[in-house]
Amino acid sequence: MPLQFKMETLCHKLPKYLDRQLQGAMGDATGIDDSGPVTIAVIGCGQRGQAYAAYALSNPSKCKIVAMAEPRPNTCALFAQMYSIDGTLVFRDWAGLHAASAETIKTIGHRLADAVVVAVQDNMHLQVVEAFAEQGYHILCEKPMATSLEDIMKMEAAVKRAGIIFGMGHVLRYSPYSKAITEIVRSGTLGELINAVHVEPIGYFHFAHSYVRGNWAQEEESSFSLMTKSCHDIDILCNWFSPATPIRTSSFGSLKHFRKDVKPSAAADAQRCLKCPCERTCPYSAKKIYLDPVTDGEKGWPASTIVDGIPDIENIHEALEKGPYGRCVYESANDVCDNQVVNIEFSNGSTASFTMVAFTSLICERQTRLHFTYGEIVGDMSTFTVTDFRAGTSTLHTPPLEGGGHGGGDLGLIKTFVKAVKAGKQDMVGTNIDEVVKSHLTVFAAESSRKEGRVVDCIEYEKDVRRKVGLTAGRSN
Structure with missing residues (x-):
């Protein structure tokens, strides 16, 4: 959906959204309302974003997922459905969510949520944290904090400048x-x-x-x-x-x-596990790691992370034929x-x-x-x-x-963060x-x-x- 159209739709529907779902629980520019659950926007709805969001399903009186940003269409749709997120608050990237938040802050003085969970790729952490900290969101950021020393110093400054509550994904x-x-x-x-x-x-x-x-x-x-x-x-x-x-x-x-120089000689010049003559004896066989478990009905990690949506034999097979997860570990770019x-x-x-x-x-x-x-x-x-x-x-x-x-660290972190925000x-x-x-x-x-x-x-x-x-x-x- 074009951003301009979505912004107009959001602004039109926001009063109804507030009345129906938040009823005053949405954070304003100064703090958290005690009348409802802590509201959270999840940015990046992959394995880590889902791990933290799950707390809201079992504790709806304490935490509610009200907005999201996720570029993969099937993953996005499944997450939005699971958490009953209003369609106007479903975004394909963090920038769209940020722009919508800026508009609502400008027009009615409210953020879209009390806090955000930042679970995008590591090298994006700084720009997302800086942007939402500036808008006053409390932030739970997946580890690592950032991928360079300069980015870590910048994030430290942004968090201190905003005076927000900050949690780090040090789940241990x-x-x-x-x-x-x-x-x-x-x-x-x-x-x-x-x-x-x-x-x-x-x-x-x-x-x-x-x-x-x-x-x-x-x-x-x-x-x-x-x-x-x-x-x-x-x-x-x-x-x-x-x-x-x-x-x-x-x-x-x-x-x-x-490394390529320790590749078993029996693998010859095979580049992918599905065409490797020694796949059956290789402990790192992609067929063993991804395809065989799905064939046996296992839909979870790690197969769930290499496709968009629910893994099945067809999409896993395609991923192993075309994507990086089907490459020989001795021929990969690691x-x-x-x-x-x-x-x-x-x-x-x-x-x-x-x-x-x-x-x-x-x-x-x-x-x-x-x-x-x-x-x-x-x-x-x-x-x-x-x-x-x-x-x-x-x-x-x-x-x-x-x-x-x-060992319960994921749950312990999000539960602790929600209590601190509240x-x-x-x-x-x-x-x-x-x-x-x-x-x-x-x-x-x-x-x-x-x-x-x-x-x-x-x-x-x-x-x-x-x-x-x-x-x-x-x-x-």
Whole structure:
């Protein structure tokens, strides 16, 4: 629909929309009305946007999805239907939603919603966050915050300038499992946290899907894999050691396996899995990962992410014949690390090590060991054992599962964000823009260490980044 026509239609129907659906719950320029649910516009309705939006279905009195922007027609239609979104508030891109919001703010002094969920591609985060922060929307932004140091500094400035509530998709903080561990760390019952050993097993076919064939395969198009996959692992480590902060980091890693020079000779010159002579014995076979599960009736991830709408045998087969997800993993245009280790020293002398690795049977089920002066915690994202050296006891903890991805972290984040928006309190999010920026800078510093072969001073690194970005901004003014 042409934007001008849609704007006229929106302005004509808006009073009815307000009366019928919001009845005063839509946020104005100053705050949130207590009479209804927090209203949200979802920008990017793929896997992550859907993960956060799902909270509204089970908690309609607390949260309501009232607007959306999604370019894929089938995905857009299915999402709009699922959340009963008024047709005038369904947009094919974020710019259309933003323009409609500007018009309603101008004409009647209302935004279209209280908050927005930003779940577009990583390299678009800055422009979307800047635009909607300026209009006064509270924002939940999927991780990573941004894909360059300059963009992170700009987003930090935009959020602070707007004075909005800001949430980051660091979902690991918000699962019942992580919150239970954090409570023990903060309680001091095991003494001081001295060391952490944390491993993220990405999963062999998950890595092939997302970081060899998928949207995060090339650093230039997105960012390096430590950032796009594991920035929330570095974040939760920083959170556990807080108020101590990272002072030094070192890192090693490489793209070790998913390269043309290690392609099995039996694959010969095959470019696609559907025509490969050794497809049946290849663990990264696209047929095994996408087509076989759909043939057996499985419609979920990862097949659901490679087509527009509901996956079936025909559209998956076509995607594997024509698109990147059917290419041989040894012939793909990927360049990000498939294994990496990071070491961090904190300002109180404590240390942490983190490993990100593709070649695992487990998919994102982190293993963590936390070592304290008087005990230790050993966990696997489902259960954890607390050993108290002084009492001579070991206790198994099994936090309740709340559903949703990341052990309930997705649900925990959106629920926490909605509560914070309703109350108008940033501290209810459990973090703030300063902490978010610092953990992202630690990730960038670690990647600099890997590329440059040196130990990076995190404090000097941040000072240098801010100086350089400040000079760049000054030259552009």
